[in-house]
Amino acid sequence: LPEVCGKEIPSRSKFVGKRLCQREPGHNGVCVEFPFLREFNLQHPAVADKIKRDSIMTTGAAWKSADAGPNRILRWVMLMPDDELKQLGIDMANLKPQVQAKLRDKAASYDACMAVAKKLTWLAYQMPDAPEPGDELKKYLESDFGVMHAGSTKCIVCRLPVSFRLFELAVRGKAAIETGHSNPRAHNPENVGFVHRECNIAQGNKSLDEFYHWIKDIVRRIGD
Ligand SMILES: [Zn+2]
Numbered sequence: 273l274p275e276v277c278g279k280e281i282p283s284r285s286k287f288v289g290k291r292l293c294q295r296e297p298g299h300n301g302v303c304v305e306f307p308f309l310r311e312f313n314l315q316h317p318a319v320a321d322k323i324k325r326d327s328i329m330t331t332g333a334a335w336k337s338a339d340a341g342p343n344r345i346l347r348w349v350m351l352m353p354d355d356e357l358k359q360l361g362i363d364m365a366n367l368k369p370q371v372q373a374k375l376r377d378k379a380a381s382y383d384a385c386m387a388v389a390k391k392l393t394w395l396a397y398q399m400p401d402a403p404e405p406g407d408e409l410k411k412y413l414e415s416d417f418g419v420m421h422a423g424s425t426k427c428i429v430c431r432l433p434v435s436f437r438l439f440e441l442a443v444r445g446k447a448a449i450e451t452g453h454s455n456p457r458a459h460n461p462e463n464v465g466f467v468h469r470e471c472n473i474a475q476g477n478k479s480l481d482e483f484y485h486w487i488k489d490i491v492r493r494i495g496d
């Protein structure tokens with residue numbers, strides 16, 4: 273992947289680790305962590321927020337409890353050893369083993385999270401009905417992930433197109449479109465994409481390979 277400016281962006285919290293400028297090396301003006309989300313920030317702030325959140329935060333339980341563990345936490349924080357997490361108020365030893373494992377599965381480095389944010393932005397601009405990125409932004413995203421084809425983004429589970437309009441559609445308070453993983457245990461740009469909510473629910477904790485085999489077996493048994 274191409275180089276970025278990489279200067280540290282001052283942060284209010286001492287727990288989040290270094291946050292780095294993702295603008296091009298030697299740029300003019302201030303350092304920015306999510307320069308590729310600037311246009312969405314202005315036109316579609318909810319989409320910008322979603323890409324940011326899904327890239328850098330874990331999705332935990334919808335509630336916060338001693339059993340469920342922390343609700344949402346920066347993914348790279350989950351790379352820290354248990355004793356450092358305890359200082360942040362996350363007592364891994366007190367969580368059920370399956371909750372611990374789930375949290376550790378969501379861990380990802382800062383660099384991986386930023387690459388995921390860029391990949392999701394690249395994919396969002398290629399959804400049917402998506403706005404067009406400005407020339408500079410298009411160049412920035414294409415230098416990371418290749419030439420963009422308008423309307424080409426598909427749900428990574430069912431392979432049907434996912435319209436940009438789905439971002440605005442919520443069913444019973446739940447977003448119609450979610451960020452999915454081909455392998456739910458790896459958070460990196462090769463492994464993420466957008467999915468329909470119902471496709472994400474169907475896939476569950478399975479990898480796509482496991483999921484398709486599972487479905488094929490069911491369909492075969494029904495056909496017998
Ligand atoms: Zn910078």
Ligand SMILES: [Zn+2]
Pocket residue numbers: 427428429430431432467468471
């Ligand atoms: Zn789908």
